[in-house]
Amino acid sequence: MNGAVVWLHGDSLTPTDPALLANPAAPAVFVFDEPFLAAAQLSFKRLFFLYECALEAIAGREGSIRRGVVVDEVRAFAAEHQATEVHVTASVAPRFRQYVAELRNTGLQVVTHELPPFVSWRGAPPRRFSAFWRQVADQALRPTGSGPELPAEQDVE
Template identity: 80%
Template sequence: MNGVIVWLHGDSLSPTDPALLANPGAPAIFIFDEPFLAAAQLSFKRLFFLYECALEAIAGRNGSIRRGVVVDEVRAFAAEHQASTVHVTDSVAPRFQQYVAELQTRGLQVVIHHPPTFVSWRGEPPRRFSAFWRRVAEEALRPGSTGPELPSEEVE
């Protein structure tokens, strides 16, 4: 096995995901994490949003959307595609590092891509989003900032 797959997760569901962009021909997988979903009890609206984002991210490539235990599903997908390397974009989710370590322990090489910096931040993490947004809104919305690009029809 020497192929490559891309693993998408809830923090990387975009057609411009760095791991996807670095591997344009690689098959991609998104997994609805059953143990997490059982605990989080997300609304149907949120689940449908994630599904739509996953569809958009894998459009035009060999991809799969599954549900189950993340590490098991990534390993199965890698085996189906004779891949020994998993590309993924970094996440701050606590379980992300656990999944990466488990994939590596089970024989897969994991390449972690880093997303572009949205805004600069110094100091303690805020306890609420509103406090964060007050400090970074001007930088995030400034023309020419390193924030995400909007499609031309959304820029006014």
């Protein structure tokens, strides 16, 4: 079988993640990176937040939330699903490139999906954030989707 799985990471925990949207039927995995967590010492609140985000991201599809060494867990998940492709959304995290390279070295094809830009920018980099923000605030604060469904209004008498 030439199937695909989606690997979610800390920068892609949303149901609108590009890798998830590009593969609506593919199973997805999120791995709590044990070596990173040991060094980062995140609070329980932060870990629980990541867990809730992972649950929301994989809701409605086959998925798994694991802990361990990221590359080992993603490889195992792909093998369980007889997948040869791992789809993932790009990240600026330094570990990301290393993980992608390690996955490719194991024979998996890794397809990286890009995030849409937050704002479009042309010109020289601004020297101050305030100058940048004045130019992009309207674009950055513009709604990008329909948002969550609101409950139907009920007549109250």
